[in-house]
Amino acid sequence: MTLKIKQKLDNKIYDLNRLKFQNVVLHTYVIMNIPLFLVVIFLTLIFIFKIYWKKFGDIHKIPGPSIFDFIKHVYFNKSSQGVIKYFQTLNKKYGPVVKIWMHPLKPIIITTDMEYVNKIYKANDHRITPCFSEITFLRKGFTVTPHYDIWKHDKHLIMKTFDKEYISNKLKKYEKKYDELINKIHKNQGTPIDLQEAFNEMFIEIIMRSLNDSNIELTDKEIKDYLNYRTIYFDLLLEKMNSLHMVGFLHKFTKNYKLLMEYGEKIVQFGQIWLKKLQNVDEKLRDQTNVVYAMLNGGIPFERVVDNMSVLIQGGHDTGIFPLSLALQEIAKNVELQENILNEILSVLGPDKTSITLDDINKMYYIQAVMKESLRRYHSLPFLDRKLLYDMTIKNVKIPKDTIVMFNFPGIMTSEENYEDPLKFKPERFLKGNVTSKAHKGFIGFGYGVKICAGKHLATAATKLLIIKLIREFQIIPLENDHEMEITCDLLFRSLNGIPIIFHKRK
Incomplete structure (x- = not known):
């Protein structure tokens, strides 16, 4: 009985040693191949960028503001009024066709060209x-x-x-x-x-x-409540559009997103209740x-x-x-x-x-x-x-x-x-x-x-x-x-x- 226990212990020790050895080998392999991995990642990025460049390459012919100028006026502007005003100046400054391009995002074209x-x-x-x-x-x-x-x-x-x-x-x-x-x-x-x-x-x-x-009676209070929901909603939307930390998926982690969804839902619920009354x-x-x-x-x-x-x-x-x-x-x-x-x-x-x-x-x-x-x-x-x-x-x-x-x-x-x-x-x-x-x-x-x-x-x-x-x-x-x-x-x-x-x- 004692011999069997000893054999089991020996087997476990062997397995642990083998696992340690495998980990050391794997670790060594990874360290030795980090340069190769980096090269592969670098080449992949170059390949993706070439495709991206080839797809949008012609857009470079269109004049437009630099990335830094765009970020300064859009995301460091204190009001949406300033942002819209900036956008409207672009055609006067650069011509009837203007590009806005924050790499690697897709370009946007602003135009007055017929x-x-x-x-x-x-x-x-x-x-x-x-x-x-x-x-x-x-x-x-x-x-x-x-x-x-x-x-x-x-x-x-x-x-x-x-x-x-x-x-x-x-x-x-x-x-x-x-x-x-x-x-x-x-x-x-x-x-x-x-x-x-x-x-x-x-x-x-x-x-x-x-x-x-x-x-169906639609009271003044109901109309005012609905109008209030919309006013708050659009104020929140403007806040989102003028905030750098609310770009893309980052917006979902903000208080603004929660409130925007809340008031959007209030507007939808108003419509649902109203339509049910009309159906009846x-x-x-x-x-x-x-x-x-x-x-x-x-x-x-x-x-x-x-x-x-x-x-x-x-x-x-x-x-x-x-x-x-x-x-x-x-x-x-x-x-x-x-x-x-x-x-x-x-x-x-x-x-x-x-x-x-x-x-x-x-x-x-x-x-x-x-x-x-x-x-x-x-x-x-x-x-x-x-x-x-x-x-x-x-x-x-x-x-x-x-x-x-x-x-x-x-x-x-x-x-x-x-x-x-x-x-x-x-x-x-x-x-x-x-x-x-x-x-x-x-x-x-x-x-x-x-x-x-x-x-x-x-x-x-x-x-x-x-x-x-x-x-x-x-x-x-x-x-x-x-x-x-x-x-x-x-x-x-x-x-x-x-x-x-x-x-x-x-x-």
Whole structure:
């Protein structure tokens, strides 16, 4: 028995010694081959870099800031306003096509060049807009989804719903809110009204109530809570976009990420609860022109309807406030412009007609030109991007698939190449017979082709209706002491100190 135990112990000692020997051999082998491993890693990196260089090599032909200059202005800037301003200076400094390239990340191109606009922005193929994916609560909404069939199905259904009957029906709801604003102005005649603030409150309520069913109560508190969630969300998103330690996967380890997800989820939950209420409305009592019911009846799944509702609210609320406010300020400053608008209103409606139909609105071509000029001169978006879905060669530069190209909207639509006196507010440039081919091609206020704004016709009619009602009812004048606006931009352009004008009732 003792002999067996001794043999077992001897075997264990042998095994341990053998294991130690193997470890020593392995350790020695590793140490001896470290130089070889380093050489292999080095050669692998060279090989990867060669592929990377070959793929993006042509981009080096495009001018642009150094990495250090880019980091200094973007990640060491105290505000998002400074970052956007820096981006907008690049085309003036380096030319119509600029690259931003932080190796080994992929390059980004910023452009005002019309060849890029025509071949990429206006191309139906390049439909993906990566910047929208940053807005996580949009989830799989039709502006975000990379899936072609889903995008095509949802957008086609929504645009088909926005027909003449739908627009006429919704204009009645819009007009009620416009009348509330007009009554408020009557009570405060002679007192400056901040259009930016007034429109911000009015537009969000109009859009949400137009998506709602009259059988469901949507309280002021619910709307304000929803608006508050969005405000906090976008403040957090700006904080993320301007912080070096939140780049890529590092963002997931920050407090900002946790809060961003939390408020994004609050917005989604609001939409889910709201849509469940809409689903519970008796089909016989439903508003048959409601786009939400059209999406449900068209086979769009519940969660995607929620996401598409977020897209419609997002697109319809923020984008019209800045250009419309500044258009009315331009009208206030220019007596002749205001008289031209009033004369057109009177020529179509006469002095006594109270109701305004969609057909009446569509006859007002000068006001249409005013609206287009406001989008050209004061577009709310500083940039919009596209992701290339295949390799392209433009001006002898090969641009690989998956490259992000950012289009400088103000730069394109205030370019001397496209417009005469580009900084002057001149609606006449868009009247039939005046508009040039370059001006027509350079106007991308509503997008283009299959990527055109889904609510373009509704937004146009609603904006024109508001201008008609305000100019018909009031003479608008600027402040006596010229109000110098502090224009800034985070995700959209806005005035830090408001956009005030004064209203006087017409005699």
